[in-house]
Amino acid sequence: MADLHLPMTVLPLFAGLPRRLDVEAATVVAAIDELDAQWPGLRDRLCEAGPAIRPHIHVYVDGTRAQLDTPLADRSRVDVIAAISGG
Amino acid sequence: MSKTVLAVGTRKGCFVLEADESRRSWSVRGPLCEGWPIYHAVFDQFDGTIYAAAASEWHGSAIWRSTDLGETWTHSSEGLAYPDGGKKLSKVSTLSVAHGRVRAGVEAPGIFESRDRGDTWSLLSNLEGQPGSELWDDPANQPPGHLGISGLTADPDDAERFWAIVQGMGMFETTDGGSSWTPRNRGLRADWPREHEEVGFCVHKVVRSRTDGNRMYQQNHVGMHRSDDAGISWTEITEGLPTEFGFAAAVHPHDRDTFFVIPLDPGHGRVMPDGKAAVWRTQDAGSSWQRSDRGLPQQDAHLGVLRQGMAADTYDVPGYYFGTSTGQIFASADDGESWAEIASYLPAISSVDVAIVD
Numbered sequence: 001m002a003d004l005h006l007p008m009t010v011l012p013l014f015a016g017l018p019r020r021l022d023v024e025a026a027t028v029v030a031a032i033d034e035l036d037a038q039w040p041g042l043r044d045r046l047c048e049a050g051p052a053i054r055p056h057i058h059v060y061v062d063g064t065r066a067q068l069d070t071p072l073a074d075r076s077r078v079d080v081i082a083a084i085s086g087g
Numbered sequence: 088m089s090k091t092v093l094a095v096g097t098r099k100g101c102f103v104l105e106a107d108e109s110r111r112s113w114s115v116r117g118p119l120c121e122g123w124p125i126y127h128a129v130f131d132q133f134d135g136t137i138y139a140a141a142a143s144e145w146h147g148s149a150i151w152r153s154t155d156l157g158e159t160w161t162h163s164s165e166g167l168a169y170p171d172g173g174k175k176l177s178k179v180s181t182l183s184v185a186h187g188r189v190r191a192g193v194e195a196p197g198i199f200e201s202r203d204r205g206d207t208w209s210l211l212s213n214l215e216g217q218p219g220s221e222l223w224d225d226p227a228n229q230p231p232g233h234l235g236i237s238g239l240t241a242d243p244d245d246a247e248r249f250w251a252i253v254q255g256m257g258m259f260e261t262t263d264g265g266s267s268w269t270p271r272n273r274g275l276r277a278d279w280p281r282e283h284e285e286v287g288f289c290v291h292k293v294v295r296s297r298t299d300g301n302r303m304y305q306q307n308h309v310g311m312h313r314s315d316d317a318g319i320s321w322t323e324i325t326e327g328l329p330t331e332f333g334f335a336a337a338v339h340p341h342d343r344d345t346f347f348v349i350p351l352d353p354g355h356g357r358v359m360p361d362g363k364a365a366v367w368r369t370q371d372a373g374s375s376w377q378r379s380d381r382g383l384p385q386q387d388a389h390l391g392v393l394r395q396g397m398a399a400d401t402y403d404v405p406g407y408y409f410g411t412s413t414g415q416i417f418a419s420a421d422d423g424e425s426w427a428e429i430a431s432y433l434p435a436i437s438s439v440d441v442a443i444v445d
Contacts, residue, residue, distance in 0.1 A: 007145070013146070041163060046146070048147060049169060056145045
């Protein structure tokens with residue numbers, strides 16, 4: 001069960017979406033698909049056509065920059081970060 | 088009693104302003120849409136639904152929808168993407184709503200349509216086959232403001248007919264719901280070389296008369312223009328205006344010969360000339376122009392207004408509204424005779440639309 005943490009900016013977009021949650025998934029993309037099944041549309045907020053992680057969204061698995069196909073271990077920590085940008 | 092409602096798109100969210108029929112006292116609500124940058128917020132004039140085209144740097148493009156005048160919102164981008172590996176959809180630039188169809192103009196240039204009130208979207212057309220369109224997606228061919236669909240004009244009498252502006256290329260008309268297109272730029276001026284006879288024009292804004300569908304006005308990068316045949320041909324009507332450049336325009340709701348425009352400095356500033364704010368009005372289809380500045384700031388007012396930044400309501404004595412890139416909204420409730428500042432400290436404004444709601 002991965003320990004997944006989402007950015008604050010995505011929380012108001014989906015009713016009931018928590019900041020952190022447990023996800024049973026073998027890869028980053030599988031974890032995002034799992035979230036999308038529960039909160040339809042969430043995938044589009046984190047991924048773009050390709051598919052690929054959006055340019056200003058970074059995903060880290062156990063502290064290392066990850067891509068969609070990065071595998072998750074049973075107790076991986078997954079941090080989804082909204083890049084420091086804007087003004 | 089009816090309410091007058093403005094939907095205002097800004098760099099930091101959508102705002103909703105409300106007043107009664109007198110349009111003297113306004114309330115402001117916002118920022119809405121979680122502060123996402125809004126490029127164009129429009130009403131469905133049939134039922135008052137607000138649609139807002141948004142593009143978040145973090146979370147991509149989406150169309151937001153509110154059925155209660157901005158109190159609550161949903162958003163969707165389902166289907167709002169080019170097929171994988173194809174063109175990149177970087178921004179939803181503009182919206183139009185008519186006949187139960189919501190259309191979104193995007194960059195790279197393409198038009199998406201929703202027939203379920205914005206829940207799902209599909210690609211309607213990318214104007215493939217139009218002269219020069221093979222270069223529209225070439226980064227080396229992009230103008231500084233990027234190249235996308237910057238305006239859509241629906242036909243209230245015909246769901247299959249509408250007009251699309253491709254930035255830096257010109258206006259195109261379809262009469263079959265986007266299956267085929269015809270360039271509508273004859274008579275326009277271009278102060279630069281063009282590779283194709285009928286395209287390569289910088290159309291900033293087109294508005295169409297509500298009382299005569301053949302009457303259109305166009306603010307171009309170079310000049311004001313009028314059409315008396317629904318865009319088939321254009322006649323320049325710049326003479327009498329302080330500059331030939333601008334973005335925003337509004338047509339009188341009951342008089343096809345009366346039209347408003349906001350001339351801007353065409354250089355880097357792109358603000359109202361001389362620091363004196365003014366709207367210009369013609370009441371004879373562009374034969375002559377009058378400056379309208381009563382109530383507008385006349386000193387150190389370096390105001391810019393973007394292409395979707397002006398709107399007209401439909402009262403017997405019409406009201407006009409424009410929002411600036413420095414966050415002010417000015418309104419006239421007396422057919423453009425005088426103006427009042429009704430909001431002062433909003434984020435940079437990209438669009439203003441108005442509806443009268445029962």
